[in-house]
Amino acid sequence: MTRLASLTEALLDAAKKAGAEAADAMALSGISQSIDIRAGALEQAERSEATEIGLRVLIGGRQACVSASDTSPATLARLAERAVAMAREAPSDPYAGLASPDQIARNWDLAALELAEDAPEPNAAALEEKARAAEAAAMAVSGITQVEASAGYGRRQVHMAASNGFAGGYERNSHSVSAVAFTGSGTGMERDYAGEGRIFATDMPDASGIGSLAAERALARAGAVQPKTGTYPVLFDERVASSLIGHLTSAINGAAVARGQSWLLDALGKQVLPEGLSLIEDPLRTRISGSRPFDGEGLPSARRMVVENGILLGWTLDLATGRKLGMASTGNAARGTSAPPTPSASNTDLTQGTASREDLLRDMGTGLLVTSMIGSTINPNTGDYSRGASGFWVENGQITYPVNECTIAGNLRDMLLRLIPANDARAHLSTRVPSLLIDGMILAGA
Incomplete structure (x- = not known):
């Protein structure tokens, strides 16, 4: 050193x-x-x-x-x-x-x-x-x-x-x-x-x-087929659920906000998650890969509430985006050796629910359990969402057979407001997000 x-x-x-x-x-x-x-x-x-x-x-x-x-x-x-x-x-x-x-x-x-x-x-x-x-x-x-x-x-x-x-x-x-x-x-x-x-x-x-x-x-994936087309509940397995929160953190990134390219431009101080859910960033967690004592501009790292009880409290800012928006940096600058700093979140934590993933499967009745996704079409200005998915078809609350080659679609603003979290987030991950159920999404399959 x-x-x-x-x-x-x-x-x-x-x-x-x-x-x-x-x-x-x-x-x-x-x-x-x-x-x-x-x-x-x-x-x-x-x-x-x-x-x-x-x-x-x-x-x-x-x-x-x-x-x-x-x-x-x-x-x-x-x-x-x-x-x-x-x-x-x-x-x-x-x-x-x-x-x-x-x-x-x-x-x-x-x-x-x-x-x-x-x-x-x-x-x-x-x-x-x-x-x-x-x-x-x-x-x-x-x-x-x-x-x-x-x-x-x-x-x-x-x-x-x-x-x-x-x-x-x-x-x-x-x-x-x-x-x-x-x-x-x-x-x-x-x-x-x-x-x-x-x-x-x-x-x-x-x-x-x-x-x-x-x-x-x-x-468990052997014999996968295309699922039915229609509108069904979709349960995002813990392995992929963090991608939903990733779309939220991207939309509140100061760089996107300063450019005017965010589907959450008008959401500051408004509800973006269900009541009772909060999103916390804590770059000072012990033994976590995303932790850091200071950010890329030498500002001290600190725990902050990003979303509290469903209400968006602030953007993710470095010095430059903060100045452009008339706000203070949130200590979120990240940088490499060849480019100026840019805002970046680390160690995000979504409130866990009280139900297990099995409880959510039972409650969803008939729908799709997503365990992997490919491709992504996200409109940064509207939040329109479309992704290729695979996983398992659920009937009467029970996993029945594997499915693939399907597309799930919706709008992120609406999707995030209808999240129902499980209690299975893994403690050692930098982004801790449990399995998430959305009660209705468009599913394009066979």
Whole structure:
């Protein structure tokens, strides 16, 4: 981390010498490795290490961003000179600019977030063992014809500094295991997957259980047919329900609102979810991949209520979109090394219900349980919604047979107001959304 801090300070010095009035810099360093197993053979083994730097310079209301993977002093100087030259030719943006010194984060408890474990990097053999365990467990299930399994590890360090006095960094790591299982052949082939990821290796579930679950899900898809066309209740399984809330968070993103391209432009202070449901963002949750001590502009991270009792309380803002809308940043800036900050939500939590998924299946009577979706046609201005879906047909509250090749459609504003949540959200996910029932959607099938 010391090396990354030195790089960001060197970039700021170079920017000042090149003529920048203000600047911020980012340095990233990471390693990643992955093992892929297919048909019982090692298909791919990869390991990468990289360092990347980025610099944003501001001159008046003009800004420019540059990035590089070469960290030599000569490159830093050229990078700064190029950025300043670009900024002088850039169009003026009255909303661009760094945070004021009284806005920036100065104290945070990085240890409390537990974003990185104090453990050595797993070697390739250990990752291969996990991938093979997942594959073997899936292949042990009768009816499974092929399995693709993977295991991976990553570790990333980030440090940012700015001419307004901000400086800070953190690191995070990740472990993952996944499996895709296939059953049948030709046009009758079906597949499904299972996967898990955690920051701490000790929190990871057993790899064989992941493979067994992928096999179980794939076999349940065998013999899928198109469902009936009509208007039916639709239950979004917990695996895909977060996509509905994702459409909500996209619509309240400050970038979309500032452009005037959001189907929720007139919804501030109005009801967007059923009474009793709230949406909370908390980037300070422990051992969660989306947590962070500060945002991409050095503002402190904080828990905030986005929707309370169904009422939309605010937009998701960085400094620039906040200035354009006449509001304060919500500390939601995200950025990479080659572009300015943009607003982005992290660690969102939807209120869970009291009923189980099985209770909602029973209550829906006849309809569709969606377990996977493909494609997306979402009108950003009207909220009109259409997606390809597959899952299971439900009759009299019981799952009867698998279905595929169907389309579900509606309008997001109306859909979100009719959500009925289950109580099955998984606690370790960054976005915690339970299974969600909507009492009536248009279904296009056979």
